[in-house]
Amino acid sequence: MTQTIYVVDDDEAVGRALSSAGKLLGHPVRAFTSPLAFLDAYDRAQSGCLVLDIKMPGMTGLELQRRLADEGTPLPVVMISGHADVRIAVEAMTLGALTLLEKPFRLDELLGHIRKALVKDKADRTDRELEAESSAKLAQLTAKEREVLELIATGKTNREMAEELGLSVRAVEDRRARLMKKVNARSVAELVRMLT
Amino acid sequence: MSSGFVPRLISRYATALSLGLTASVFVADLFTPLGVASGVVYTFAVLLALKAKAWWVGPAVAALCIALTVAKMGLAPDRGTTELWKVIANRGLAIFAIGMTTILGMMRRQSEGDRVRAEETMRAREAELARMGRLSMLGQVSAGLAHELNQPLAAICLQADVAAMAAAAGPIQPELAAALQEIAEQSQRAAEIVRAIRRMARSSGPGHDPVDLNAAVRTIVRLLEWQARRANVTVSLLLTDDPFPWTYGDPTQIEQVIFNLVQNGIEAASTQRDGPKIVQVETIAGTSDMVAIRVTDTGPGIAEPGRVFEQFYTTKSDGMGMGLAISQSIAAAHGGRIRAEQAPGGGAVFTAILPVRRQENAAA
Numbered sequence: 001m002t003q004t005i006y007v008v009d010d011d012e013a014v015g016r017a018l019s020s021a022g023k024l025l026g027h028p029v030r031a032f033t034s035p036l037a038f039l040d041a042y043d044r045a046q047s048g049c050l051v052l053d054i055k056m057p058g059m060t061g062l063e064l065q066r067r068l069a070d071e072g073t074p075l076p077v078v079m080i081s082g083h084a085d086v087r088i089a090v091e092a093m094t095l096g097a098l099t100l101l102e103k104p105f106r107l108d109e110l111l112g113h114i115r116k117a118l119v120k121d122k123a124d125r126t127d128r129e130l131e132a133e134s135s136a137k138l139a140q141l142t143a144k145e146r147e148v149l150e151l152i153a154t155g156k157t158n159r160e161m162a163e164e165l166g167l168s169v170r171a172v173e174d175r176r177a178r179l180m181k182k183v184n185a186r187s188v189a190e191l192v193r194m195l196t
Numbered sequence: 197m198s199s200g201f202v203p204r205l206i207s208r209y210a211t212a213l214s215l216g217l218t219a220s221v222f223v224a225d226l227f228t229p230l231g232v233a234s235g236v237v238y239t240f241a242v243l244l245a246l247k248a249k250a251w252w253v254g255p256a257v258a259a260l261c262i263a264l265t266v267a268k269m270g271l272a273p274d275r276g277t278t279e280l281w282k283v284i285a286n287r288g289l290a291i292f293a294i295g296m297t298t299i300l301g302m303m304r305r306q307s308e309g310d311r312v313r314a315e316e317t318m319r320a321r322e323a324e325l326a327r328m329g330r331l332s333m334l335g336q337v338s339a340g341l342a343h344e345l346n347q348p349l350a351a352i353c354l355q356a357d358v359a360a361m362a363a364a365a366g367p368i369q370p371e372l373a374a375a376l377q378e379i380a381e382q383s384q385r386a387a388e389i390v391r392a393i394r395r396m397a398r399s400s401g402p403g404h405d406p407v408d409l410n411a412a413v414r415t416i417v418r419l420l421e422w423q424a425r426r427a428n429v430t431v432s433l434l435l436t437d438d439p440f441p442w443t444y445g446d447p448t449q450i451e452q453v454i455f456n457l458v459q460n461g462i463e464a465a466s467t468q469r470d471g472p473k474i475v476q477v478e479t480i481a482g483t484s485d486m487v488a489i490r491v492t493d494t495g496p497g498i499a500e501p502g503r504v505f506e507q508f509y510t511t512k513s514d515g516m517g518m519g520l521a522i523s524q525s526i527a528a529a530h531g532g533r534i535r536a537e538q539a540p541g542g543g544a545v546f547t548a549i550l551p552v553r554r555q556e557n558a559a560a
Contacts, residue, residue, distance in 0.1 A: 011347045017354035024361060082346045083394065103350035104387040107357030 003118050004048035006075065007031040008038045008064065010056040014103070018051055018080075021107055025114060035064040044073040047125055049117035051110075052097075054081040054088060062088070065095045076117035076124070080105070134194035137183040145179040148172065153192050207247045214244035214257050222264045226271065231278030235265040235290030239297045246301035254305075258298040265290050318419055325419075325455050328448060333518040336525060342393040349387050356380035406442045406553050407450050409479050409489060410435045416454045417477060420462060424475070427466035431458070434478040441487055444553035445530040453526050453534070456519040457491040457546045463512065464495025464544060485552050486532070493543045504536045523548070 005022040007029060009015045015031040022029035027048070032038040036058060050068075054061040061079060068074050079092045079100040089100045098120065099113050141149065151161045158176070162169045185191040206213065218241040225234040238261035245257035265287055275283050360380045363373040417431055424431045443450070454477075461475035472494055480488040503509045505524040520534070527534045532550035539545045 011351070013351035014347060014354075017351040017358070020358045021354055024358060082343070082350070102391075103346055104353040104384075104391075105350070106384070107354060107361060110354070 003027050003121065004046050005029045005114060005118075006038060006042065006048055006050045008033075008035055008050065008056070008061070009053035009080070010034060011053070014053070018110075021110055022051070022114065024107075025111060025118075027118070035059040035061070035067075038064070039067070044071070047118075047121050048075060049114060049121055050075040050077045051114065052077050052079055054079060054092070054100075055083075062091055062095060065092070065097065069095060074124070076120045078110070078113045078117055134183075138194060140182050141179055145175055145182070148175045149179055149191070149195070152176070152188060153195055206244065210244055210246075210248040211250075211253050211257075214241045214248070214253075217241040217244060218257060218261055218264070221261075222268070225264070225268050229278070230269065230273065230275035230283045231286070233286050233290065235261075235268070235287060236293055238265065238290065239293050242294055242297045243301065246298070246305065251302075251305065254301055255298055258294050261294050262291050265294070315422065318422065321419055325452060328452060329456070329519070329522065332449075332452070332522050332526075336518075336522060338393055342390045345390050346394070349383065349390060352383045353380070353387050356383050404444055405447055406444055407447045408440070408442055409450070409487060409550070410440050412447065412451050412454055413477055413479060413489065416451055416458055419455070420458055423459070424462050427462055427473070429462045429465045429473040429475055431462065431475045431477065434476060436479045436481050440479060441481055441552040443487055443530070443532075443550040445550070446526075449526045450530070450550070453523040453548055454489060454491075456523045457489070457534075457548065460519065460546070461491045461493035461495070461544070465493045467495055482549070486549050487552055488547050488549045490545060490547045492539055492545045494539075494541065495543050497538050497542050498536055498544045501536050501538065505534070 005025070005027050007015055007018040007022065009018060009031075010033050012033060015033060019029045019031045030041070032041065035056060052061040052064065059067075061077075061081075065074075065077055065079075074096060077092075077095075077097040079097040080103055081088065081100060082103045092100050098117050101109060101113070138146075138149075147165065148161060151164065156164070158169050158172050161167075162172045165172065180191065183191065183194060185194065218238065221234065221237045221241065224237075228234050241261060242254060242258045246254035248254065269283070269287065356376065356379045360373070360376040363376045413433065413435060417433060420431065458475060458477060461477075465473040465475050474494045476490075476492045478490040478492075480490060482488050498504055499511060500509075505520050509521075520536075524534050527548055527550065530550055532548065535547045535549070537545045537547070
């Protein structure tokens with residue numbers, strides 16, 4: 001799967017420099033001079049990373065970062081700034097930026113962080129897919145099976161569950177087997193992982 | 197201060213002139229009978245001597261004159277038809293006149309000296325504020341330059357690195373590769389310099405000392421008093437009574453803001469041909485967390501209210517256009533701002549709003 005390096009900086013010269021730097025890694029680079037232009041063009045399904053300037057007219061880098069997080073399609077961000085103060089750095093990191101580079105910075109530094117960001121996005125996307133898969137599976141369960149599932153997660157034995165639900169141990173065992181099959185879980189541990 | 201020819205001559209040769217006068221009076225005194233009150237003329241010699249630079253010349257000449265007044269009685273005792281008591285009263289009066297002239301003259305010298313010294317202190321203080329103003333202007337200009345240079349430098353540094361890396365990978369003339377490497381390194385060096393300037397500009401933020409605005413206003417108005425007097429402008433104070441909430445920050449920087457606003461007011465008011473020339477300075481305890489200084493003048497008002505805070509914008513023939521720009525940036529650095537408005541009467545109103553010093557701020 002190819003990954004795209006997105007660059008958003010309102011200074012065109014800096015944008016061009018970042019593009020030529022990104023191309024050295026052998027990935028396609030797409031540069032934008034405004035966050036809104038990026039939001040229009042960004043293919044949410046495309047894995048990659050975002051090299052993002054903080055201070056831009058219209059929408060700041062931090063706002064763009066927040067917007068992507070709210071949409072549920074975050075990209076790992078390498079923040080760059082001409083004048084980073086501590087407050088901005090903290091805010092960027094809280095919003096999930098991998099780092100904040102103060103302009104001007106060395107190529108090695110930038111490429112190192114872009115590489116890390118690309119690796120992180122791949123892992124993030126796999127996690128998100130698994131999560132989506134799990135929740136799709138969990139959605140197939142009936143209310144009664146769901147009840148049993150939640151009790152399993154709290155570590156209750158079949159006997160305790162039978163008591164709590166007012167069922168026979170046998171009925172509980174049946175439900176348990178059914179739900180394990182539905183969600184395709186081989187062990188209780190795997191089942192619990194889906195829930196989280 | 198007088199620049200006339202005669203006064204200048206007198207003050208330069210005061211000692212010689214007064215000694216010459218003393219000698220002539222003494223000779224005239226010797227050849228007139230004791231009955232003539234010639235000794236009184238010695239007071240002019242003393243007055244001359246008091247103009248001398250050294251303080252002791254006056255008293256010394258006075259002592260000499262008194263001695264000569266007495267000596268005449270022994271040297272040429274011919275008193276014609278005058279009674280002895282009249283002669284003694286005559287001489288006594290002369291000695292009294294010389295003595296009083298000396299004492300009054302010395303007192304006047306003293307107060308003049310005090311006034312000159314006070315004026316000198318004020319000038320020195322004003323020069324210091326002006327120097328600070330120039331320094332912060334320089335700081336602001338270099339910070340602005342560093343800011344503007346940073347973006348192109350970022351692009352240059354990165355492109356130079358990219359070029360050097362690409363050159364290292366491919367078959368290329370070694371001179372070209374070395375040149376690219378050199379460009380990358382030197383642009384990085386330029387970036388370091390710019391970074392250092394920016395760091396310095398950032399670190400010189402305002403202090404966190406408590407500042408009493410009423411006291412600051414009084415100090416600055418006292419400083420500018422002679423300027424106002426020279427320009428024939430009345431500066432009136434309308435200070436909100438103590439306890440007035442204190443603000444916090446750098447006392448000198450805040451004084452600088454008040455200085456700029458009041459000085460601008462005085463200059464504006466002084467340009468009015470007719471009508472009152474007044475600058476009013478108020479301190480206002482506004483809302484719970486802000487205080488303000490308002491400077492209102494009866495000058496011509498503000499031509500372009502939107503531009504007065506721009507750097508290098510000025511309406512004065514000898515202005516740099518930095519005073520208000522610096523004041524605004526100082527106010528901003530203190531968490532406040534300055535507003536410029538047209539006064540209802542036609543002049544200008546500048547209001548500097550600053551945050552009140554709170555306990556948590558005090559701890560910072």
